[in-house]
Amino acid sequence: MVPIQDVVSWNTIIAAVAKSERPGKALELFLDMCISGILPSQATFVSVINSCTSLGISMYGEFIHAKTIRNSFESDVYVGSALVDFYAKCDKLEAAHFCFDEIYEKNVVSWNALILGYSTKCSSTSIYLLQEMLRLGYRPNEFSFSAVIRSSLALELRQLHGLIIRMGYLNNEYVSSYLVTSYAKNGLLSDALIFVTASNNPLPVVSSNIIAGIYNRSGQYNETLKLLSLLEEPDIVSWNIVLAACARNNYQKEAFELFKHMHMVHICPDNYTFVTLLSVCAKLCNLALGSSVHGLMIKTDFNRCDTFVCNVLIDMYGKCGSVESSVKIFNKMTNRNLITWTALISVLGLNGYAHEALGRFREMELLGFKPDRIALIAVLTACKHGGLVKEGMELFERMRRSYGVEPEMDQYHCVVDLLANYGHSREAEKIIASMPFPPDAIVWRSFLAGCMRQGTTKDQPVGHENLDQHNRYISLGD
Template sequence: MPPCTLYHYGSHSKPIHLRPQQCHFSLLIPCRRGDVSDAWSLLCHMRGSDFSPTQYTLSGLLSCELLSICQGMQLQALSIKSGLFDADAFVGTALLGLFGRHGCLDEAFIAFEDMVHKSLVTWNIMLLILARNGFVGDCQNLFRDLVRTGVALSEGSFVAVLSGLVDPEQDLEYSAMIHGLMTKCGFDGDIALVNCLINVYVKCKAMFSAQRLFQEVPAENVVSWNTIIDALVKSGRPQVALEMFVNMSRRGLVPSQATFVAVIDSCASLKNFVCGESIHAKVIRNGFESDVVVGTALVDFYAKSDNMMCSHKCFNQIEEKNIVSWNALMVGYSNECSSMPIMLLRQMLQLGHLVNEFSFSASLKSSSVLNTRQLHGLLIKMGYESHEYVLSSLVMAYSRNGLIIEALSFVKEVSNSLPLVPSNIIAGIYNRTCQYYETVKFLSLLESPDTVSWNLVISACARSNNYNEVLELFNHMHVAHIQPDNYTFMSILCVCTKLCRLDLGSSLHGLIMKTNLYNWDTYICNALIDMYGKCGNIDSSVKVFEEMTDKNIITWTALITALGLNGYPHEALKRFKNMESFRLKPDALALRAVLSACRYGGLVSEAMEIFKQMGTAYGIQPELDHYHCIVDLLAKRGEIEEAEKIITSMPFPPNANIWRSFLEGSKRQTEKSNCILDAMH
């Protein structure tokens, strides 16, 4: 074969005569540095000199990140024509990588099926392509086929199949099966693979499995700790995340940027300012205070701790600020209702930084009428007027400044049909200002109302005492296949309580259990306890209470009220004492509930003891309702003089209810005395 003559390649201006081996080697040099243009020109020269590329040459070219799909298809045709595609797995595997980079799933699958020779790398790349494009089922089927071939699996095989698992309901069982296969193949000690599996368990919300696997890791690294700490933060367990961070430090592991971001977010969630400052000191010692990700987390933490001076200081220490950093600072200032967000937005624009919808939203949150109108003009100029998130913030800004009509007209201007989120915001404002008719009328214009829209209409009808309409709306919502949420159920349960509809309330309880809200929503459970108690089914009230895992002061108050209403004053007192044993300090409503239970049951001494301890033991000064319970109880028991002493000792004038109870008690006592006198004569 004659030498190949090349012209103007690289820095040469004279013809270059290369032998075949040299020519192939020269082609690989631009491929390795990613210079597709030079590599392609050299290939064209080679083809013009009747040189055929080898599988190494083609695979090198196909592996170039900047190679276009069109060029790749030409190389595929060349490999098929030259027989290199069927010769071994090199060219086909590189071709799969190209298709994967460009998202050409069909082409990748066809090429994979056409390959005569497949290496383990070939299988792994195809698995990864399927997983990254969301074809989890196809990825699992292909992995099964790979296992059946009997080829020894690699770390890449497991990483590829695990990377697509994110669904808690469908993928958890499969993850556990892969875990077993990993152990069988001897990969249970592979730290990178174990980290990947921990991450999958976390995505599938299997925190117990993730923590157990983490504890079994023979030599965990920073990635393992970061994964588990971040998972604890995102699953609502920031305190445990901080404890893990302390354990990590004790083991001598150096935290990374990801570690600090997770624990700073934990401190923000807990509003633990002291702990956050301590971690900030560790950030400085580790030299991360100028890092944009860690610095932004600190900006957000101090902003949520209402310390904008420290937040701004952390912002200034970030060397290369990005749009997230600016937005975090702007959001912090917007919560203070200051003009700083507007000033920061102007500064961003002056420095040539890009702004986004979050920048506008933060600026609009605390803007005055004048600034709102100025921002309105700017966002129109920048093409954000039809962006729903910005539109919602703009509507809120106009409404906050008392310009609801202007907000409404703007919403109608930007769209032929009413946008959903801004419409819900305007309806919510109508609802909060007791304009219930306007709420219902406005939302009736929506073409496709969502759950929030239905909730607002139901709430408006309930607040205007149109209870039958509420029940009809809930039925229409069910027919329209709109999924109710906890706010929906709360509204309907309140209506059931008002109407004393035990049958409907019980049916609603069953529906709540089907939607999985029952097990975790304390507010719904509290509403169920109240509904059953006021509808006379005390057994169901107690059952709901006992099944709850997260009880708050409202929960105990609801149960004590239910027991008192249904004639169980002694049990109500017992539960009140149990509540105190759980270190829950009674509030004014809890004390009123237990006093009411004593009032219904005629327990004078018990009620007086609690009443006298209100200021000293509970730190709560008696209010009108508390005085009414005591006066009514004493009056009904005929202790008029004691009732009169209570009234005269009140620090404020008695209301009509107190006087009514006292006078009715006095009247009964007088009638009783007259009856006794008549009997004596």
């Protein structure tokens, strides 16, 4: 190999390696360069500091920082900006601010690096830095505004919005997308929706997706379709929002027609696409359709499917009555979470495998998963369907003591239903009387139905405080 004799050649090689998938190699080359007696230049340090940023190892960056001081480059705007960026991304904002102050002639890149560092920590300092930047005569660009917007609160957002309009950045896709996102994040939905009516130009794809998502979550199906139909080139997020809107509004046929159209225009489905389709199949209890979607997922690349998708698969197969398929998916999963276990317990319970559901619940506990409110409803429901009165009551009594979960209406309903349906109407009545809030109609109906099934509605006493309400439901039953 011909030895490298000049700094320009070293810089070219180091810069190329720093941008590659092996940024650590740039550090090795830098050390080789120093050993060979070639003095590093400004460009050398910028590339090496950027490689340290990619590695995310603060010790390496601090070593290079010391080298910049020794070579009198710490006040250079390009080297200093790279150092600010490095320390900010290593979560060392004091060091980043120190390097920023050392820069003799700052530029917008220096300011943006520091602003982004504080913004990532949701610090109000980013707003102060923007104000200081303007006061000293620097002109913020789209990256300045987008960084500040990320950490801004409601009042600050409106002020920033005005500044963005005055400085001509409102139609910038990058800025407008962040602005809409921040309005939505701060709960200012009306302000976010103003973009739709106030803009004379078609909204960028990202902004349109954000607004469409707001419409979809608030049940405005037609507005969702209307907004996204204006896009010339909708992305996969746009398609997924429309699919989700169809599913939310029970337009199952339209959802699959839309999916076919996606395939025709060569839009590759992602995990969110499949989650929506599987949810539709679960609602329809259509095993054949659900299996077809699963087959397409395998054909597309099942390795891309994460834990969330697999959880939905377990739920879909369970609701379609294929418990064996649910268990098979569960057993193949390597990254199970509490939702995974809850889904399987629910599937087993709803399909008549109460003992198996209870066994899985105990296995889940042994593995260190602490049941939450949803998991407890799933296992109590399994006990209810399987008539496991003793086990169900033990779990109910442990809710507060062992799991720190305060029973709510759903849990009380499960227990009352369990007791009343299996000949324990007196105990069910005691549970109702002990509730810290008034029982709803579902609790009373379950109690009444259980009593009627056991033939005890006429002769079982009912607590005086609940007599009127109980009699009302008795009369409804009669």
